[in-house]
Amino acid sequence: MDGQQYIASHFAATLRRYLFRKHLGLIPAQSPDALDPNMLPVPEPNVYDFDSEEDKLVMDPLSDNFWNHWNSTAKKNTDAFATVFHVVPYDGILNWNQYREYFGKHYEPLGTKEKPLPPKYPWGHVFKEAFPPGAEGAHAVKQVLARIRGSLVEMPLKFLQDIDLAVEGLSYNAATDELYT
Numbered sequence: 001m002d003g004q005q006y007i008a009s010h011f012a013a014t015l016r017r018y019l020f021r022k023h024l025g026l027i028p029a030q031s032p033d034a035l036d037p038n039m040l041p042v043p044e045p046n047v048y049d050f051d052s053e054e055d056k057l058v059m060d061p062l063s064d065n066f067w068n069h070w071n072s073t074a075k076k077n078t079d080a081f082a083t084v085f086h087v088v089p090y091d092g093i094l095n096w097n098q099y100r101e102y103f104g105k106h107y108e109p110l111g112t113k114e115k116p117l118p119p120k121y122p123w124g125h126v127f128k129e130a131f132p133p134g135a136e137g138a139h140a141v142k143q144v145l146a147r148i149r150g151s152l153v154e155m156p157l158k159f160l161q162d163i164d165l166a167v168e169g170l171s172y173n174a175a176t177d178e179l180y181t
Helices: 010-024 053-058 064-085 096-107 134-145 165-172 174-180
Strands: none
Touching: 010 053, 010 064, 053 064, 064 134
């Protein structure tokens, strides 16, 4: 690891590599109709494609090449989900005004407490305003989602970073205001 030789058991090495490849979207597609040797129970050995390009990429998890691929995959996936679904938390939202513009005015209920109206979009649905209407828009959504590889996304460490949540949180619960002030 980290460019140096190391010894790892066959099971540990293949499990780690397989899991990294799965999260990075580097496992070849499998046919649901065809029997794969890895579907068979013990004592049948599992088949692993050592020395494939994908395996070489995850062989050394401490290398710059691995981490660059890991981070770029997470970034591409995060950006694709943000474009299509306007997910939160998201690092592009640093304060409440940005939150309301990006998410609130589209996905939160409208109207008043007495007469609530449904939101413009149900949560988890495609943010249609980012795409052209009709079949062209559906094709554009598919193109963006086709960029997603594996299951990695970035941890939103900058989400609402401009807000002092400790202070603002007090305003949401008047009962605790006396405790903290």
